[in-house]
Amino acid sequence: MSKRGESKSLSADVYSRIREEIYNGTLAPGSRLQPSVLGERYNASTTVIREALALLAGERLVQSRTGQGFFIPMINKDELVDLTTVLCHVEGLALRMSMERGGLEWESSLIAAHHRLARTPRRTEKNPDRYSQDWSNAHKEFHATLLGACDVPLLLDMCQQLMLATELYRVWVSPLVTHNKRDYAGEHAALLEAVLAGEADRAVSLLNEHARTTANMIIENWPEDTEAMIADGIAKYGVE
Amino acid sequence: MSKRGESKSLSADVYSRIREEIYNGTLAPGSRLQPSVLGERYNASTTVIREALALLAGERLVQSRTGQGFFIPMINKDELVDLTTVLCHVEGLALRMSMERGGLEWESSLIAAHHRLARTPRRTEKNPDRYSQDWSNAHKEFHATLLGACDVPLLLDMCQQLMLATELYRVWVSPLVTHNKRDYAGEHAALLEAVLAGEADRAVSLLNEHARTTANMIIENWPEDTEAMIADGIAKYGVE
DNA sequence: GGGGTCAATTACTTCGAGAATATTTATTCT
DNA sequence: AGAATAAATATTCTCGAAGTAATTGACCCC
Structure with missing residues (x-):
């Protein structure tokens, strides 16, 4: 699994894959985007992941808290x-x-x-x-x-x-x-x-x-409890 | 010179300094942003510069061509x-x-x-x-x-x-x-x-x-020749 | 039993070198 | 001589580890 795509650079490749997974629903709002685990999933170094995440952060698709890593923004x-x-x-x-x-x-x-x-x-x-x-x-x-x-x-x-x-x-x-x-x-x-x-x-x-x-x-369709909804969604999609 | 700022992370520091220099006029439109050169100027590793540039690229303040590095966008x-x-x-x-x-x-x-x-x-x-x-x-x-x-x-x-x-x-x-x-x-x-x-x-x-x-x-005030104007500007600002 | 401090662990950040890729220069062929 | 090809050079891209900051859990004190 996790075959390398046919993109121009590994960094760009990872970038679009993360982007894809964000609005696939694979990555839940509020969840952490750890370079180490993403790196394992995509067979890439943490540096590459960081660069992709920085790019996404510039587009406000992910949030970056200094010293705490990257997150998917919460929704309200x-x-x-x-x-x-x-x-x-x-x-x-x-x-x-x-x-x-x-x-x-x-x-x-x-x-x-x-x-x-x-x-x-x-x-x-x-x-x-x-x-x-x-x-x-x-x-x-x-x-x-x-x-x-x-x-x-x-x-x-x-x-x-x-x-x-x-x-x-x-x-x-x-x-x-x-x-x-x-x-x-x-x-x-x-x-x-x-x-x-x-x-x-x-x-x-x-x-x-x-x-x-x-x-x-x-x-x-908005539920009373957003967190519960997200947990529900995670259960449906079967992500960790 | 090139004292380190009091920002939270080196990366964020470099980010804002590059951003500053872009609309200071220090960095001319069309010019290359080489991680090695900038790294020397800011006393930072190329990785840090790349991350800062990726962030700026997400905001479309710099342009990134795969395999050719980063550039300041041309104006027209x-x-x-x-x-x-x-x-x-x-x-x-x-x-x-x-x-x-x-x-x-x-x-x-x-x-x-x-x-x-x-x-x-x-x-x-x-x-x-x-x-x-x-x-x-x-x-x-x-x-x-x-x-x-x-x-x-x-x-x-x-x-x-x-x-x-x-x-x-x-x-x-x-x-x-x-x-x-x-x-x-x-x-x-x-x-x-x-x-x-x-x-x-x-x-x-x-x-x-x-x-x-x-x-x-x-x-x-737009000049006939944009490139000449930029060269002129560079002369005024005294950048390489 | 609750709250605070300190250490241990985890994970984020940074580094500098090596591999891959693009550009430039030199060479060869038509 | 001009164009195409091939070597050389420079730069980007990627890696894995070292350094540094944040979190967790245990322990002690109140």
Whole structure:
């Protein structure tokens, strides 16, 4: 096990693997990220792990307390609300700029991405309680394409970072949200339509509603005791 | 020389020193950040430098190309325009939230910060071509106080990161901007007045104008040849 | 029995050298 | 002579251990 990936540098490789495991749900909020144990898991030296963790700390995906090592940040309800507010604004700006700057080429690839998303099943028979990996990827790509034409790397990074943070909440608070009555297909179709029609205001409000619905869904499922929830999640995922 | 600072860890110390030198103008855009060279300057091992650089890379303050080490990002005019647009939006959101959430305590400290700023001279006789360190700090604190009551660390980080990036441009493109006709005092007073009056729209537009004026000032002074400008800057600062 | 101090242990941080990789220079071939 | 290849050089990336700070547990005192 733990075969080495085909990345350019070991450090970058470890970086993306840790990042992956963070919003896989493998690494629980509040848990310690010890270079020694991670190093054993990834067959890498502690120095390499530290560098990867430092990188993640810069992105605020992990927290670093001097002299006490690295941790996954704790989650709380109020922060999710604020996070969503910021996400809506930043995402809105990105979408407006994207619509202004994106040409025919962009519209085409957006339609393509939407089609791919629409034709990818959200659940599989094998694992009906989670979103399928394919759908998750297609969803991510649709959103990335949507905002991508704004052509401001910094802004796109912010969006991605914020979405990632939200995703983290979803994974830990309501991992079994696939059984909801939400009309994803409809939401995406309406969004696409508004974008192609060039109606920025409508598109932005649809996108914002999309984000807020996700947040509300999480908040509704919020348990009284966060720690218990996390313990529960750990039991489900089977991590130490 | 190169006495060790009084920070908690060597790594954190080096981190802030590099960060400092980046927007001091000591480290030029495009220049290489070699762990060996920096390690000698700060009396630290390459590992420590790498960790500090990784942290900065996560914040996008330095660029990391695999196998080629770390660099200070290159600057260009279009990016500054986009940067300013994003800054205005994010800053606007932060100000609105700050005004909603900030109470009497906040208003008081804002008035205090403004007063400190107003009474601090922008130039000194010793170095009349640059903003004085005191004024620069007071200015920074006024803005930080202004947005601080929003109480969303992530949002504040974004603002700071964006302002820092803009500041970087100012340092390299027009380091001698103190000889302008800009009415800083008036701008700040008007802003304070709008905030205290509770007029969010007016306050935001004043703040945005503040940022845009800075950006425009830089763009007007933009030289034809960026590389020559940087070389010029290096000559002025006397770095290798 | 509760609280505080001290030692033992654990784990975080730093180091400098060795292996891997990119860049530069020199050489050879067309 | 110019381009492509190959050796040489410089630099980055990785490692495992040594140093240093923080935590845990035991012990003693109140």
